[in-house]
Amino acid sequence: MHWRAIIRLFGILLLIYSLSFLTSVATALIYADGQWQIFTLSLILWAAFGAMLWFPNRNEHSELSVREGFLIVALFWAVLGVVGATPFLLGLHLSFTDAVFESISGFTTTGATVIVGLDRLPPSILYHRQQIQWLGGMGVIVLAVAVLPLMGVGGMQLYRAESSGVTKHEKPTPRIAETARVLWTLYFGLTAICALAFWAAGMSVFDAIGHAFTTVATGGFSTHDDSLGYFDSPMIEFIAIVFMLAGGVNFAIHFIAWRKLDPRAYTSDPEVRVYGLIFLGASLFIAASLYWAGAYESIWESLRYAAFQVASILTSTGFGTAVFADWPLHVPLVLVMLSFIGGCGGSTAGGIKVLRIMLLAKMGVRQLFQLAHPQALTVVKIGGRPVEERILFSVWGFYVLYIVTALLLTVAMMAAGLDLESAFGAVVATINLMGPGLGEVASNFTTVDPLVKWLAVFSMLAGRLEIFTLLILFLPSYWRN
Amino acid sequence: MHWRAIIRLFGILLLIYSLSFLTSVATALIYADGQWQIFTLSLILWAAFGAMLWFPNRNEHSELSVREGFLIVALFWAVLGVVGATPFLLGLHLSFTDAVFESISGFTTTGATVIVGLDRLPPSILYHRQQIQWLGGMGVIVLAVAVLPLMGVGGMQLYRAESSGVTKHEKPTPRIAETARVLWTLYFGLTAICALAFWAAGMSVFDAIGHAFTTVATGGFSTHDDSLGYFDSPMIEFIAIVFMLAGGVNFAIHFIAWRKLDPRAYTSDPEVRVYGLIFLGASLFIAASLYWAGAYESIWESLRYAAFQVASILTSTGFGTAVFADWPLHVPLVLVMLSFIGGCGGSTAGGIKVLRIMLLAKMGVRQLFQLAHPQALTVVKIGGRPVEERILFSVWGFYVLYIVTALLLTVAMMAAGLDLESAFGAVVATINLMGPGLGEVASNFTTVDPLVKWLAVFSMLAGRLEIFTLLILFLPSYWRN
Ligand SMILES: [K+]
Ligand SMILES: [K+]
Numbered sequence: 001m002h003w004r005a006i007i008r009l010f011g012i013l014l015l016i017y018s019l020s021f022l023t024s025v026a027t028a029l030i031y032a033d034g035q036w037q038i039f040t041l042s043l044i045l046w047a048a049f050g051a052m053l054w055f056p057n058r059n060e061h062s063e064l065s066v067r068e069g070f071l072i073v074a075l076f077w078a079v080l081g082v083v084g085a086t087p088f089l090l091g092l093h094l095s096f097t098d099a100v101f102e103s104i105s106g107f108t109t110t111g112a113t114v115i116v117g118l119d120r121l122p123p124s125i126l127y128h129r130q131q132i133q134w135l136g137g138m139g140v141i142v143l144a145v146a147v148l149p150l151m152g153v154g155g156m157q158l159y160r161a162e163s164s165g166v167t168k169h170e171k172p173t174p175r176i177a178e179t180a181r182v183l184w185t186l187y188f189g190l191t192a193i194c195a196l197a198f199w200a201a202g203m204s205v206f207d208a209i210g211h212a213f214t215t216v217a218t219g220g221f222s223t224h225d226d227s228l229g230y231f232d233s234p235m236i237e238f239i240a241i242v243f244m245l246a247g248g249v250n251f252a253i254h255f256i257a258w259r260k261l262d263p264r265a266y267t268s269d270p271e272v273r274v275y276g277l278i279f280l281g282a283s284l285f286i287a288a289s290l291y292w293a294g295a296y297e298s299i300w301e302s303l304r305y306a307a308f309q310v311a312s313i314l315t316s317t318g319f320g321t322a323v324f325a326d327w328p329l330h331v332p333l334v335l336v337m338l339s340f341i342g343g344c345g346g347s348t349a350g351g352i353k354v355l356r357i358m359l360l361a362k363m364g365v366r367q368l369f370q371l372a373h374p375q376a377l378t379v380v381k382i383g384g385r386p387v388e389e390r391i392l393f394s395v396w397g398f399y400v401l402y403i404v405t406a407l408l409l410t411v412a413m414m415a416a417g418l419d420l421e422s423a424f425g426a427v428v429a430t431i432n433l434m435g436p437g438l439g440e441v442a443s444n445f446t447t448v449d450p451l452v453k454w455l456a457v458f459s460m461l462a463g464r465l466e467i468f469t470l471l472i473l474f475l476p477s478y479w480r481n
Numbered sequence: 482m483h484w485r486a487i488i489r490l491f492g493i494l495l496l497i498y499s500l501s502f503l504t505s506v507a508t509a510l511i512y513a514d515g516q517w518q519i520f521t522l523s524l525i526l527w528a529a530f531g532a533m534l535w536f537p538n539r540n541e542h543s544e545l546s547v548r549e550g551f552l553i554v555a556l557f558w559a560v561l562g563v564v565g566a567t568p569f570l571l572g573l574h575l576s577f578t579d580a581v582f583e584s585i586s587g588f589t590t591t592g593a594t595v596i597v598g599l600d601r602l603p604p605s606i607l608y609h610r611q612q613i614q615w616l617g618g619m620g621v622i623v624l625a626v627a628v629l630p631l632m633g634v635g636g637m638q639l640y641r642a643e644s645s646g647v648t649k650h651e652k653p654t655p656r657i658a659e660t661a662r663v664l665w666t667l668y669f670g671l672t673a674i675c676a677l678a679f680w681a682a683g684m685s686v687f688d689a690i691g692h693a694f695t696t697v698a699t700g701g702f703s704t705h706d707d708s709l710g711y712f713d714s715p716m717i718e719f720i721a722i723v724f725m726l727a728g729g730v731n732f733a734i735h736f737i738a739w740r741k742l743d744p745r746a747y748t749s750d751p752e753v754r755v756y757g758l759i760f761l762g763a764s765l766f767i768a769a770s771l772y773w774a775g776a777y778e779s780i781w782e783s784l785r786y787a788a789f790q791v792a793s794i795l796t797s798t799g800f801g802t803a804v805f806a807d808w809p810l811h812v813p814l815v816l817v818m819l820s821f822i823g824g825c826g827g828s829t830a831g832g833i834k835v836l837r838i839m840l841l842a843k844m845g846v847r848q849l850f851q852l853a854h855p856q857a858l859t860v861v862k863i864g865g866r867p868v869e870e871r872i873l874f875s876v877w878g879f880y881v882l883y884i885v886t887a888l889l890l891t892v893a894m895m896a897a898g899l900d901l902e903s904a905f906g907a908v909v910a911t912i913n914l915m916g917p918g919l920g921e922v923a924s925n926f927t928t929v930d931p932l933v934k935w936l937a938v939f940s941m942l943a944g945r946l947e948i949f950t951l952l953i954l955f956l957p958s959y960w961r962n
Contacts, residue, residue, distance in 0.1 A: 066855070067853065070852075070853075151852070152852065152855070153852065154848070289896075328895075328896075329895050329900055329901055330892050330895035330896050330901075330904075332901070333891060333892055333895060333901060333904075334892060337888060360877075360881050361881065361885075363874065363877050363878050363881060364877075364878045364881030364882045364885065366874075366878065367635070367874065367875055367877070367878025367879065367882070367949070368878065368882065368949060368952055368953055368956060369956065369958070371551075371632070371633065371634065371949055371953055372548065372551075372953050372956055372958060372959045373958065374547075374633070389870060389874075392874070393844065393847075393848065393870075393873070394848055396841075396844050396845075396848070396877050397844050397845045397847065397848025397849065398848065400841050400842065400844055400845030400848075401845045401848070401849065404842075404845065407818060410814065411811050411814055411815060414809075414810050414811035414814060415770075415809075415811050419810055420810055420811075420813070420814060423811075423814075468848070468849060468852055471849055472849055472852055472853050475849060475850065475853055477850070477853060477854065478853045
């Protein structure tokens with residue numbers, strides 16, 4: 001391990017990141033909510049610490065290896081989790097556990113919360129909370145489009161950026177930097193359009209920016225306890241659906257569509273196509289279920305709530321508008337399945353990802369077909385191109401570790417005192433980066449034991465880091481030589 | 482399809498099977514319970530029908546293909562399900578749905594029931610019910626040891642009988658016949674010893690034979706509503722644990738151990754070893770959980786109930802002794818997981834099977850290891866021998882179809898009116914061939930909608946036929962040319 005180079009990197013990271021507190025200082029001054037000292041203190045504290053890490057190691061320029069990449073990526077989310085927690089500790093006087101939970105929930109774009117009474121919080125703290133998710137989304141699109149495919153995590157090799165033409169560099173580091181620049185431009189653009197649309201639809205400037213941050217990041221933090229249900233506006237919900245779905249699309253595909261100014265980039269991508277079909281199919285199925293069960297009076301109202309909920313959960317955003325109490329009972333089960341599917345790879349969404357689900361399903365059908373026709377030679381294809389067996393095994397390994405991690409976390413949360421429904425709900429909500437759970441954690445994690453909160457933190461990190469990147473650090477042989 | 486050869490085969494099958502009603506006639510006469518006419522009628526009815534199928538096709542000796550094998554195997558369980566239902570229709574006046582449910586539950590060795598008040602039933606009907614499970618167990622060990630490995634269902638090629646030395650024939654049909662003879666001798670022997678042990682431990686002759694039938698078959702039907710809890714005897718529970726575990730072991734391994742008179746056949750088989758470790762590990766974990774939560778006063782009592790429940794559920798027998806109400810809540814979740822694991826391949830147990838779980842787990846770990854060490858060439862091995870990638874894909878396909886079938890059945894059962902817990906419990910109980918479920922179906926299926934019962938019948942058949950053998954019949958291309 002090139003420890004000093006890694007420390008230098010985190011020094012720079014903290015220096016850059018501490019600048020993000022400036023926008024919160026500005027918000028505090030504009031709204032005169034008395035929090036500007038908190039954010040200034042956070043800025044100075046972390047900038048100083050960053051400088052302390054960077055300065056003694058400023059000449060350590062060694063190229064970092066793929067193996068070191070796993071540690072850096074995991075540390076990135078863990079360290080920024082602690083940094084982002086500072087204003088919650090200093091400003092809201094949350095416990096260390098609660099502050100870190102809230103911050104990690106933000107950076108991983110999960111959106112689970114331990115805070116009730118959002119509507120009464122100082123605006124600058126609310127703004128900070130929304131911004132954390134937006135920054136977490138920035139981190140993850142670069143991770144998912146540029147870093148994980150290089151590392152070959154869980155079949156992500158399929159997303160090699162070269163094939164999408166996002167970048168033309170040969171060497172990893174400049175390639176990552178160039179990809180990041182392109183992706184962030186797109187991300188910023190999408191967020192700006194989303195904020196304008198929300199504002200035009202009737203939100204305040206503050207709410208429009210805050211919700212645009214967490215919609216495009218598929219994060220789901222809101223500035224109101226009632227989430228988007230607070231606005232009760234079909235137009236706002238429609239805008240949210242469009243931008244949640246956009247946040248759940250591979251950003252490399254956004255790049256192609258934008259460069260060629262051709263929306264067919266979306267329809268010609270096999271993963272985006274299936275993602276769209278899942279959204280449409282699930283929305284229609286649930287709308288029909290709701291209408292048939294008499295939960296809503298008109299088919300349009302059923303469709304409105306169904307489409308919003310499907311988009312919110314499939315993209316792992318976790319915004320809420322409806323009360324589930326009257327909904328027929330198989331609907332939540334279908335929603336839980338959608339949450340495990342998640343969005344596209346290379347997006348801000350959580351879950352197993354549509355492409356992996358496609359490969360898993362194709363494998364199942366292939367085996368059935370092969371049994372009926374033993375002579376036939378069948379290859380699994382995506383978009384007409386055969387997928388290497390090596391990648392299929394990667395996806396399988398990913399799936400197995402994902403499910404085993406989810407099951408063990410459920411057992412652990414039950415041992416820590418949750419009932420089955422709440423434990424399962426908490427795991428679904430966190431490992432899939434969705435936010436709201438079931439049972440005791442249906443709307444927030446306020447009442448649970450600190451141990452459950454730390455298990456949830458682990459679960460969110462595991463989900464965000466595509467399991468492998470976190471679990472590999474527990475492999476003794478990872479640390480050898 | 483050689484339809485006439487298939488019809489001839491089922492004619493012979495019905496002729497032979499109808500003889501099994503003779504033992505029920507004898508039981509009815511011995512206990513003078515007034516049911517002997519019912520069983521005599523059933524015998525004549527089905528023997529006549531069998532003769533009608535056989536006689537016009539008696540010269541159709543064409544060798545049947547592997548492809549036809551799938552249809553024959555599926556029909557075997559479906560047809561015998563209807564045949565076994567006759568005494569429930571005629572003697573107990575159950576509805577057609579209930580009678581078929583009870584009979585299919587028997588033949589698939591599931592053990593779910595729609596009958597309450599077992600203790601008051603005529604002995605001959607009770608005997609018939611126990612015998613159905615025993616016969617179903619006979620069917621499945623031949624299916625699992627000799628037929629499915631030939632067909633290559635879901636990685637079962639790993640169990641090719643040649644390698645175990647059970648048979649030396651080159652051609653499939655005589656090989657299956659020879660294997661069947663050997664396996665049935667063993668199965669009969671194990672059942673006889675189990676019956677003697679139950680009798681020596683205090684059961685009546687009737688109960689001893691009846692429970693030996695359903696213990697070795699890992700079926701779980703009992704002659705009492707309180708199942709084995711009726712006897713409240715640690716010795717009977719210990720005997721049941723031993724013979725349930727024996728029923729869950731690959732019968733090819735029993736054969737080797739018996740021929741060589743060497744118990745090391747068990748300890749040297751990698752699947753049996755892991756199966757034993759899962760039993761020990763889960764028993765200790767649950768005993769510790771029970772003791773720690775104060776559900777029982779002594780560690781021994783905790784161990785007694787834990788070991789029995791683990792053996793009962795891991796082998797998918799489904800006998801009950803304890804009331805779960807006081808148990809800590811993570812225990813049922815662990816039991817559900819054990820139920821999905823199931824016993825060894827080539828046994829009477831249900832579930833995914835230990836060997837497949839081993840391959841799934843090894844794949845997950847291999848991918849994690851490969852990520853940390855991209856240069857290392859890693860092969861998945863079982864017992865030191867590398868497993869072909871083709872077989873790994875088979876297992877994956879099996880797993881995917883298993884889980885998707887379970888999820889879709891859960892949704893369907895909820896749409897048919899069950900709550901989430903009951904629907905999931907019903908699917909776990911039936912697809913894993915366990916018997917008792919959760920919620921509304923915790924002890925029986927009496928109160929559920931007929932649609933739920935038919936879904937459960939499908940689920941039991943899917944579980945017993947290792948998913949593939951049933952689903953392949955729904956593939957349009959299976960039926961072409
Ligand atoms: K979220
Ligand atoms: K059973």
